[in-house]
Amino acid sequence: MEYEPVIGLEVHAQLLTEAKIFCGCSTKFGGAPNSHTCPVCLGMPGVLPVLNKKVVEFMLKMALATNCQINPECSFARKNYFYPDLPKGYQISQYAQPPAEHGWVEVELNGGKKRIGITRIHMEEDAGKLMHDEHNPVSRVDLNRTGVPLIEIVSEPDIRSAEEAAAYLRRIHESLVYLEICDGNMEEGSFRCDANVSLRPKGTEAFGTRAELKNMNSFRNVQRALEYEIKRQQYVLEGGGEVIQETRLWDDTAGVSHSMRSKEEAHDYRYFPDPDLVPVAIDEEWLSAVRKNQPELPLEKRERFVRAYQIPAYDAGVLTSTPATASFYEATVKSFPPETLTPTETPAIAKAASNWIMGDILRFLNEDKKDIRECPITPAALAAMIRLIREGAISGKMAKEVIEEMYRTGKTAEAIIKEKGLVQITDEFALVEMIAEIIGKHPDQLVQYRAGKEKVFGFFVGQVMKATQGKANPKLINDLLKKMLAGGT
Ligand code: ADP
Ligand code: MG
Ligand code: ZN
Numbered sequence: 001m002e003y004e005p006v007i008g009l010e011v012h013a014q015l016l017t018e019a020k021i022f023c024g025c026s027t028k029f030g031g032a033p034n035s036h037t038c039p040v041c042l043g044m045p046g047v048l049p050v051l052n053k054k055v056v057e058f059m060l061k062m063a064l065a066t067n068c069q070i071n072p073e074c075s076f077a078r079k080n081y082f083y084p085d086l087p088k089g090y091q092i093s094q095y096a097q098p099p100a101e102h103g104w105v106e107v108e109l110n111g112g113k114k115r116i117g118i119t120r121i122h123m124e125e126d127a128g129k130l131m132h133d134e135h136n137p138v139s140r141v142d143l144n145r146t147g148v149p150l151i152e153i154v155s156e157p158d159i160r161s162a163e164e165a166a167a168y169l170r171r172i173h174e175s176l177v178y179l180e181i182c183d184g185n186m187e188e189g190s191f192r193c194d195a196n197v198s199l200r201p202k203g204t205e206a207f208g209t210r211a212e213l214k215n216m217n218s219f220r221n222v223q224r225a226l227e228y229e230i231k232r233q234q235y236v237l238e239g240g241g242e243v244i245q246e247t248r249l250w251d252d253t254a255g256v257s258h259s260m261r262s263k264e265e266a267h268d269y270r271y272f273p274d275p276d277l278v279p280v281a282i283d284e285e286w287l288s289a290v291r292k293n294q295p296e297l298p299l300e301k302r303e304r305f306v307r308a309y310q311i312p313a314y315d316a317g318v319l320t321s322t323p324a325t326a327s328f329y330e331a332t333v334k335s336f337p338p339e340t341l342t343p344t345e346t347p348a349i350a351k352a353a354s355n356w357i358m359g360d361i362l363r364f365l366n367e368d369k370k371d372i373r374e375c376p377i378t379p380a381a382l383a384a385m386i387r388l389i390r391e392g393a394i395s396g397k398m399a400k401e402v403i404e405e406m407y408r409t410g411k412t413a414e415a416i417i418k419e420k421g422l423v424q425i426t427d428e429f430a431l432v433e434m435i436a437e438i439i440g441k442h443p444d445q446l447v448q449y450r451a452g453k454e455k456v457f458g459f460f461v462g463q464v465m466k467a468t469q470g471k472a473n474p475k476l477i478n479d480l481l482k483k484m485l486a487g488g489t
Pocket of ligand 1: 006007008009010154155156157158196197198207208209210212265
């Protein structure tokens with residue numbers, strides 16, 4: 001029997017607000033343990049939570065970006081359970097009245113597009129952290145993270161493969177980062193994903209029993225964990241067994257998951273409306289203010305890049321991978337005033353800028369683990385270098401050397417060319433003389449070429465390049481060689 005995976009993802013994203021969700025404590029990562037706490041987030045008796053308005057706004061940004069329906073009223077609920085990192089004995093979350101529902105995002109897969117539904121987005125507080133001492137039988141608790149704002153984004157069970165899950169996650173991740181509401185750091189836990197998986201016989205409707213996977217801290221891990229889980233369930237079902245509803249922890253080093261606990265049901269948490277917090281009203285005025293400040297989202301930007309600059313979709317994808325990369329690219333292209341360009345020059349420059357950024361600049365930055373905002377080459381300097389190539393002052397080959405030097409030193413292309421004496425030979429007479437000499441030295445190859453052996457042309461190009469140390473304009477070499485080998489000039 002053939003089985004089909006059914007996958008739904010829950011993403012927890014930590015919001016980049018300065019203050020926690022229900023008190024004024026700092027949300028900064030890495031302070032001394034318990035230094036970012038107050039009676040409210042420590043869960044002392046008699047204290048009252050006050051909702052941080054920024055949290056609602058950040059949630060709304062994501063809700064709009066994922067095409068959700070925004071409810072005019074939402075409320076908070078208590079999710080009750082005991083754990084030492086949760087001093088109140090309950091987490092303030094949202095349950096019966098979520099703020100955003102029925103959304104969707106589009107993902108691209110092997111050229112095709114697919115819509116994945118978003119069930120809901122809601123706000124909640126994070127719990128603290130336990131630190132288990134490796135050498136002593138003690139555990140300590142750090143409550144700095146207690147009360148840090150999160151949004152939970154729950155997908156519909158619309159995902160059908162591990163690959164699709166990774167594509168969906170990338171889409172959610174890039175949206176959060178573009179909206180500047182989450183830093184997206186998976187290692188530090190600012191972007192966490194739980195994956196729910198079940199199998200069903202292909203062609204049937206009803207869902208099978210699901211397992212929930214936790215503890216995956218990269219896109220690759222999510223994909224690997226899902227691939228493993230799909231195989232594991234298939235093995236269980238094919239052996240006549242039953243999948244049990246449980247939570248499993250992914251162990252990336254071993255490449256396997258382990259059962260952590262049997263899965264609790266929502267009713268186990270005894271959710272009830274939090275009497276300390278009034279419902280939140282979201283009116284049209286507030287919504288349109290948020291909508292007005294929405295930045296251009298990655299998908300929109302990608303489509304606009306393809307339209308405006310006529311670059312391939314692949315290029316547009318790489319160039320919009322972060323907002324900073326996209327602005328770097330646009331600033332480079334915009335350094336060429338459109339009125340100075342012919343209609344065919346515009347796409348040529350747009351593609352050249354894309355090639356230099358994707359091929360060289362991103363590689364340098366990647367090697368140095370640097371962000372494009374720290375790039376020693378400015379967009380204007382890159383544009384100036386592209387201009388020098390187009391004017392024939394340097395060849396593309398020389399430019400490879402120049403751009404590396406620009407990156408290492410922060411100098412302009414012009415300064416580097418002067419320093420190194422990298423001047424392209426554009427003097428036709430000098431070249432004609434040199435080519436005549438080369439042809440004279442290789443009579444056999446000349447005969448072969450004239451007999452129709454086209455490949456020999458490459459040999460001559462190579463000889464000229466060697467003689468000029470790569471400093472001659474390749475187009476000029478080609479033109480002159482063609483003429484002269486044919487017996488012209
Ligand atoms: P909980 O919070 O208890 O994990 P939710 O109702 O929030 O439960 O659902 C969690 C996720 O599980 C959702 O993304 C949903 O799409 C997915 N899901 C629900 N049922 C199944 C199933 N049978 N197989 C796979 N995924 C499922
Ligand atoms: Mg869950
Ligand atoms: Zn506090």
